[in-house]
Amino acid sequence: MVWSDAQANGTVSLDVLVKRPGAAEATRRRLLEAGAAVEVAADDLQRAIDEENPPMSDEDLDELMGRNGHRMEWQSYHRLADIHQFLDFLAATYPQRFSVQTIGSSVQGRPLKVVRVSSGKPGAPAIWVDGGIHAREWISPASVTYFLNTLVEQPEALGAAGSSVDWFVLPVVNPDGYEFSHSSDRLWRKNRGGSGSGRCAGVDLNRNFGYRWGGQGASRRPCDETYAGPSKFSEPETSAIRNFVSANRNIKAYVSFHSYGQYVLYPWGYAAVVPPDHEELKRVGQRIASAIARGGGGSYTVGPAGATLYPASGGSDDWAKGSQGIKYAYTVELRDRGRHGFVLPAQYIVPTGRDAVAALAVVAEAVTKL
Ligand SMILES: [Zn+2]
Incomplete structure (x- = not known):
């Protein structure tokens, strides 16, 4: 594999x-x-998986719940229920600033919960942030929820611009796959739709978006990891995002967090070509990488996705840019560079979450200057 x-x-x-x-x-x-x-890189992956996320005891979880009002923390990877409980906690505790909207349901009926973080300024530019479109990339939802917590506990980390934009945040795009990667197959990537079973189940949601759907780097074969689905937006997870984002015309940036490899990627992904404003996308991308490095986050490579990694059509960033005209579309591949790969030990959540915060601070500044 x-x-x-x-x-x-x-x-x-x-x-x-x-x-x-x-x-x-x-x-x-x-x-x-x-x-x-x-x-x-790893001579016993099963052992790495077993050691990646030491389970918390029920007593520890109860203690967290009593102290904080939710079970989320960033020393371990959490199940979907804890993540959703944290989002609801934010909305219940800070109702002026946070609200939660369910924008649709997954194939298996799990809610797709978007947090709206309001600047309180009418007409403010907005930034879409998502994580967990690929099930096994656990660091992504962990970093996106870390970002949400930073908005509460350390808002200055997002800079002045961070509080003058609105945020729409979907930490787990693929909740069925995420749960499956916890309960059954740690390395599951796709959603749990499609018509096949076993490894032939599921659609690669990041090949299912409707811009240049079905081109290079996307498979028509259900058993492949990059299966694009039977048609564009065939999956409820991607069509919910399409409906929500296209109805919110103030969204000026679209940032998707993945792992791994430490890349800041911008369109196009469908081929090794670039859009007319690629110099600007590169400039902001390089500022993202510098901000991460300044924060101690190591080096991220910046470039257009199709030329830097490999062509992949049907990705969310290409759709945001190509179909929605959202200027700043980025896919950030978080840590690491391959030593642990998808099975990144939990002690890296906080430092990687800081990388995500540094990246989003730069994007917020860019959209407030539009
Ligand atoms: Zn991914």
């Missing part, structure tokens, strides 16, 4: 998961014989 691939400076690098026990050494030898440079 190939986890990620990237092309840079004429070289191609691949992260590969060897699933069959005992087959890793033979795979390594064959790659070496073929002239590749090989590095073993």
Whole structure:
């Protein structure tokens, strides 16, 4: 199973998961014989999964609930129920500023909960933020909820612009897949729709958006990880986002958080080409990367998605830019660069959440200058 691939400076690098026990050494030898440079990132992925997210005791969770009014914290990865409870807590506790709207339901009927964070200024520009479109990228919902908590506890981290824009935040785009990745298959990516079963179940929601749907880097085969679905916006998760975003014309930026690889990507994704204002997208992208680095977050690579990673059509950022005319569309691939990959230990949630906050502060500043 190939986890990620990237092309840079004429070289191609691949992260590969060897699933069959005992087959890793033979795979390594064959790659070496073929002239590749090989590095073993994790020699026992199951152990890494087992150690990634030490479970909290019921007593600890009760204690959190009593102290904070919700069970969310950022030392471990939480199930969907805790995340949703946290969103409802924000709306109940700070009703002037936070409200929660269910914009639709997943294939299996779970609510798609968007938090609206209001600046209190009529006509303010708005920023869409989402996470968790790919189930296994747990650091994404964790970082997006960390950002929401920062708006409450440390709003100055978002800069002056952070409180003069409205935010629409959907921390878990793919709640069915997210729960499945907790309960059944840690490395599940797609949603739980589609017509197949087993690994052939599900649609890759980030290939299901309606701009250049079904082109390069999107599969027509249900069993593939990048299955684009039977038609554009066939899935309730993507069509709910389409309906909501297209009805909110003040949205001037669209930021989707994924993992991993540490990239700040902008359109186009469907091919190795760029939109007319790509210099501006690059300039803001580089300011995002500098802000992350200044905060101690290490280095993020900035570039147009199709040329920097690989062409992938039907992505949310291309749709935001190409169909909705939203100027600042970014896909941020959070930590790490591949040592842990999707199975990022929970101690990295806070530092990675800070990366997300630094990125969003820069985007807020950019939209207030439009
Ligand atoms: Zn992803």
